[in-house]
Amino acid sequence: MENFKIDNPTIVHFGKGVVGDLGNVVSAYGKKVFLVYGKGSVKKNGIYDAVMQSLKEAGGEVSEFSGIRPNPVIGDVDAAAAAGREFRPDIILAVGGGSVLDSAKIISVTIPVDHSGWLFMKNKAKPASAIPVVAVLTLAATGSEMNPFAVIQNHETKEKLGWGNRLCYPAHSFLDPSYTFSVPKDYTAYGITDLMAHALENFFGEGEASLSDRFVFSVMKEAIEYGPLLLNDLYSYRLREKIMYAATMALNGLTLYGRKYGDWGVHSIGHVISLLFDTAHGATLSMAYPAWLKLHQERIPGRIGELGRAVFDTGDPGETISNLEDFFKSIGSPVRLDEAGISDKDKEALLPVMIRNQVGGNHHKLSDRDREKILEYMAGR
Amino acid sequence: MENFKIDNPTIVHFGKGVVGDLGNVVSAYGKKVFLVYGKGSVKKNGIYDAVMQSLKEAGGEVSEFSGIRPNPVIGDVDAAAAAGREFRPDIILAVGGGSVLDSAKIISVTIPVDHSGWLFMKNKAKPASAIPVVAVLTLAATGSEMNPFAVIQNHETKEKLGWGNRLCYPAHSFLDPSYTFSVPKDYTAYGITDLMAHALENFFGEGEASLSDRFVFSVMKEAIEYGPLLLNDLYSYRLREKIMYAATMALNGLTLYGRKYGDWGVHSIGHVISLLFDTAHGATLSMAYPAWLKLHQERIPGRIGELGRAVFDTGDPGETISNLEDFFKSIGSPVRLDEAGISDKDKEALLPVMIRNQVGGNHHKLSDRDREKILEYMAGR
Numbered sequence A, B: 001m002e003n004f005k006i007d008n009p010t011i012v013h014f015g016k017g018v019v020g021d022l023g024n025v026v027s028a029y030g031k032k033v034f035l036v037y038g039k040g041s042v043k044k045n046g047i048y049d050a051v052m053q054s055l056k057e058a059g060g061e062v063s064e065f066s067g068i069r070p071n072p073v074i075g076d077v078d079a080a081a082a083a084g085r086e087f088r089p090d091i092i093l094a095v096g097g098g099s100v101l102d103s104a105k106i107i108s109v110t111i112p113v114d115h116s117g118w119l120f121m122k123n124k125a126k127p128a129s130a131i132p133v134v135a136v137l138t139l140a141a142t143g144s145e146m147n148p149f150a151v152i153q154n155h156e157t158k159e160k161l162g163w164g165n166r167l168c169y170p171a172h173s174f175l176d177p178s179y180t181f182s183v184p185k186d187y188t189a190y191g192i193t194d195l196m197a198h199a200l201e202n203f204f205g206e207g208e209a210s211l212s213d214r215f216v217f218s219v220m221k222e223a224i225e226y227g228p229l230l231l232n233d234l235y236s237y238r239l240r241e242k243i244m245y246a247a248t249m250a251l252n253g254l255t256l257y258g259r260k261y262g263d264w265g266v267h268s269i270g271h272v273i274s275l276l277f278d279t280a281h282g283a284t285l286s287m288a289y290p291a292w293l294k295l296h297q298e299r300i301p302g303r304i305g306e307l308g309r310a311v312f313d314t315g316d317p318g319e320t321i322s323n324l325e326d327f328f329k330s331i332g333s334p335v336r337l338d339e340a341g342i343s344d345k346d347k348e349a350l351l352p353v354m355i356r357n358q359v360g361g362n363h364h365k366l367s368d369r370d371r372e373k374i375l376e377y378m379a380g381r
Helices: A016-029 A045-055 A074-087 A098-110 A187-201 A210-231 A237-250 A265-277 A282-297 A301-313 A317-330 A352-354 A368-378 B018-027 B047-057 B076-089 B098-110 B185-203 B210-231 B235-248 B264-277 B281-296 B301-312 B317-330 B350-358 B368-378
Strands: A004-006 A011-014 A032-037 A059-063 A091-098 A133-137 A149-156 A159-164 A172-175 B004-006 B013-015 B032-036 B059-064 B091-096 B131-135 B151-152 B159-164 B172-175
Touching: A004 B301, A011 A016, A011 A237, A016 A045, A016 A098, A016 A133, A016 A172, A016 B368, A032 A045, A032 A074, A045 A091, A059 A074, A059 B185, A074 A098, A074 A149, A091 B151, A098 A133, A098 A149, A133 B210, A149 A265, A172 A237, A172 B032, A172 B301, A187 A265, A187 A282, A187 A301, A210 A301, A210 B091, A210 B210, A210 B235, A237 B210, A265 A282, A265 A317, A265 B032, A282 A317, A282 A368, B013 B018, B013 B098, B013 B235, B013 B264, B018 B047, B018 B091, B018 B172, B018 B301, B032 B047, B032 B076, B032 B098, B047 B091, B059 B076, B076 B098, B091 B098, B098 B131, B098 B151, B159 B264, B172 B235, B185 B210, B185 B235, B185 B264, B185 B301, B210 B235, B210 B301, B264 B281, B264 B350, B281 B317, B281 B368, B301 B317, B350 B368
Parallel strands: A011 A172, A032 A059, A032 A091, A091 A133, A133 A172, B013 B172, B032 B059, B032 B091, B091 B131, B131 B172
Antiparallel strands: A004 B013, A011 B004, A149 A159, B151 B159
């Protein structure tokens, strides 16, 4: 193993009704709460009211910024930061899924400065301080609730970047599985794909770390056992709970400790698809992961076989890949571009951006020919 | 699952040479370092020198308390607290295995008060503050490096108690696998037994938590795969590393989240054996766990079978138990009282103390007849 540090400061409050404590937790940081959320679904499903109730009881003064989009954009982040700069919050309260949480993280470091948050994402500036973020999670998928990472896109530069800084761990995250009841079937499936992809990115990273491998398998088996059951029973607290917890553990460090880094090549491919076609993040991963694995089938058969033995009861790399692809298909997460509404003609736009953005992994680099092949696999050829 | 909180503040520094950072980390708390260690093996293997070197470079002022015994006693803890009260340390630096770390935790809450630490252990007093503890671990076993628990014995009252308080998490723990090179074969094996027993105590606790179950299996499989290899290669960094990391993850919360509590019945039996015969903690557990399982074989066959399927490739409860017993035997951890030098005659002393101390679990209670049966199983009948 590589030397590593376990230093994850996020306090997670998990379970039914935990948001009742939100006001108390938030008020420890001060009265001024900058509430960030998405396009208003939290107003329909009662989560907004529960949050406001808890804040009100604790005497919070709330300023709101809403309208954060799925596949969040830097324009929204900068606009929110400008509003936050005027309000001077003690705390940012992010209520939503990964898009809202990721945006809140960049807002938290952008409020104290006088430039776009994009400079941080491009590593052209380094944050010196952050407004603390508290999260109320409404979607099980990204793991953003217990890590310091954010993924934001910039349509002007045609980039979608992942970035992290220790300042960006949420101080507290509230995870009530019943808050994900109203997530529709397709996005529930994309969340399952996403959490599995996170475990896989770490598994295919650099460095031997056998216990972290076992944690990868644990998270994947949980998703494979309970994910399909959940899709047939969207209001099952017990099943929502299992997927929500698995998503958090997939990307909070546990599946990585002892490795140099995760790979993240598949995510970088997925990001290009989302950037060009606004495809749901999880849906891009169920197309890109099998394709990436097919490209690597003969390069790292041993590693793919290890995964297969632990998760799919087969040591054969090819069978492992088709098992994974079949699983994604079975939960309704697309495995071919046309299933995500991306035609052969649309597809032509992908390769140039994949090349320009130099998509590829930290561990497994990709050549232009590799990128082309991955596209062919995703097109089903 | 039960509602739960993930809130483990210990920062773990894992890997070769991490103690080089110790001085810097410690000096953030102040200059006055109260160094607590055992009977001096750290002076023989060079660990004491490395620690002092790092402290010296950071300008620390060190006062020492040495002589903490394995199976630590409250008398030592109180004596150390008295010395600490005079010195008024900014930080307690615990260098050793679980006994030293556990003692340091109780010392840390006893220095600020004017009574014995035993009152905390008996829940007759509640600590209001603690001197921060930094740990340098020299034995992979107890998990004390990343949890708030301490086990201390009191020969006067014939009690050995486990106790924990949030104040007692180490602030930092330094885990360099090479610091465990000089642990002899028998104590290395007892450490393996101990970490497996921790995972099992949580597995047999109350409440359904499937992902925590998988983490239990992960930790156990790691111990079963690499433990025997380590015993034949005590100076293998790679193998020391695997066991050290597994021991930490066995009892830092990960194997418990979502359950009401662990069982800990087997530990309470083991504590009585240590109390009366000063038997190494891990050695008591390899005798008590198979015996406890035999008692429960017909009470919870499904649960034992789950463990067997995941870890031993058998769903049969009886085979699961004999596999576990055989494993302990194979690593040289005793499975019968006579193997630990406890004769049939000695054995007579155990039952009255087991009854008086009401040994048993949080989830699986034991009757006097159960206690007697467990003793019979441990005697090989």
